[in-house]
Amino acid sequence: MSYADRPWLARYPEGTPADLEVEYPSALAVFDAAVAAAPDAEFLHYFGTAQTFADVDRAARALAAALAERGFSRGDRLALYVQNNPAFVIGMVAAWRLGGAAVAINPMNKERELSYLLKDSGATALLALDDLYATIGQGVVDTGETSVTTVITCSPLDMQERDDDRLFAGQERVRTPGTLDLAELIAAGGGEDLPDPAPAADDIAVLAYTSGTTGDPKGAMNTQGNFAFNAQVYRDWTGLQAGEPILGIAPLFHITGLVGHIMTAMLVRAPLVLAHRFEPSVMVDAIREYRPVFTIGAITAFNALAAAPGATPDDLSSLRILYSGGAPIAPAVGDRLEQIYGAYIHNIYGLTETNSPSHAVPRGVRAPVDPDSGALSVGVPVMNTVVRVVGADGRDVPVGEVGEFVTSGPQVVPGYWNKPEASASSIPGGELHTGDVGFMDADGWFYVVDRKKDMINASGYKVWPREVEDVLYTHPAVREAAVVGVPDEYRGETVKAFVSLQGDASATPEEIIEFAKAQMAAYKYPRSVEIVDELPKTVTGKILRRELRDAVG
Known part of the structure; x- marks a missing residue:
């Protein structure tokens, strides 16, 4: 049996194509199509407020105009140092609107980590939460060792009306001298006549940092085409329909949040429910209010929601399409949570370098458990994707034998930012050597059993x-x-x-x-x-x- 023959296609539900015809040439085209077709459809829910696709477009254009006035142009990078706030989406679209890229930064990063990412990415602009900038970011930027010349700050209290004490107790707006304020820029407007940057499929959309085999953080160059393809994978794989809300439990800076939340909501034209950061009781309230249908996140998040004080199966019952990635699911945990949610939690697997999914369990199908290792299958390769399992000599190993996953498909990034040697080593000829070790069984199901290194x-x-x-x-x-x-x-x-x-x-x-x-x-x-x-x-x-x-x- 050859991996190139894609034996896993037999596991696809009837009507699922082996290969997709990608509908949009770029991530920005996905967003623009939503604005054109459904400008008044709700896009972002955030503590009692709703931003439509047209609202987000106007806000992103205003930010883009302010950035352009300060020299931001095609190919430049805007670093995003915020939580799951509307500002993240606005900033990302603004960078695309000028032909640039976003740099997704974990808001938990401290000075040392932030400094490295700003220097490595060469970001010339930074959009940061005001308190993060005041306590961490300013000290990094003021050293003069980064390329950042423009700083925009925003508050987690922006674009909402509830000031939930569970998240925002004691929160006050902070204005650091020398910075711009996102809310003021949006109110001022502008950017209506920005020229269409017409990004190509291979233009960088987001630098998403990951640690590789050397241990140094590397910026995976997730492209406009990567995003357009994998958003369609999520839509077609899950069967999510227009208007069915998505619960944003994954961090937006993470590839899962970027694609499984933002890009999928753009493509499906569905509301995305955001809540600043993951706090189980807040999330349960959001589920009660907005009745989301789909979400994807780490299994720990599903555990936390189920254990939130006062949460009942009825509260969680709207969540009919559930996927979990990032951390392994123990079969017993999956069974227990299914009893609570009333819906099966499907495994999904991917890396930052595969723009989120490369494998997933088909909707409505239960993943098998390997009888020898007790591992739950991570699924089968998604459309247009070939995954080989190779031995130490680089040759394909027989079915059932353990080796390294090597992935090729439209979701694989072209390389790492300014790291040609690492790119050539990890992604030779466009095939990603994942560093994850596992096997494929005779039916085409894949199992991860170990890591190649010490991650x-x-x-x-x-x-x-x-x-x-x-x-x-x-x-x-x-x-x-x-x-x-x-x-x-x-x-x-x-x-x-x-x-x-x-x-x-x-x-x-x-x-x-x-x-x-x-x-x-x-x-x-x-x-x-x-x-x-x-x-x-x-x-x-x-x-x-x-x-x-x-x-x-």
């Missing part, structure tokens, strides 16, 4: 151990450090650090955790630290992470 997957967020270790090494008491992922009932995996101390130095595990927490995004810092006399090493002095990981199970 940690905590609630769907990828954590590269070396980055955490580098921070730990800056602690004056730390002599050596090794970071591994350990099983965690809630997060799937969590970060554990082993450290040895300098000479007579002293430090408690709690002190080291707090030290790392102050310098890293919340999902990265170690949740536990074990102090040891010596770390296990090879004869050449290389620390053996696997030995540490095996020791903790």
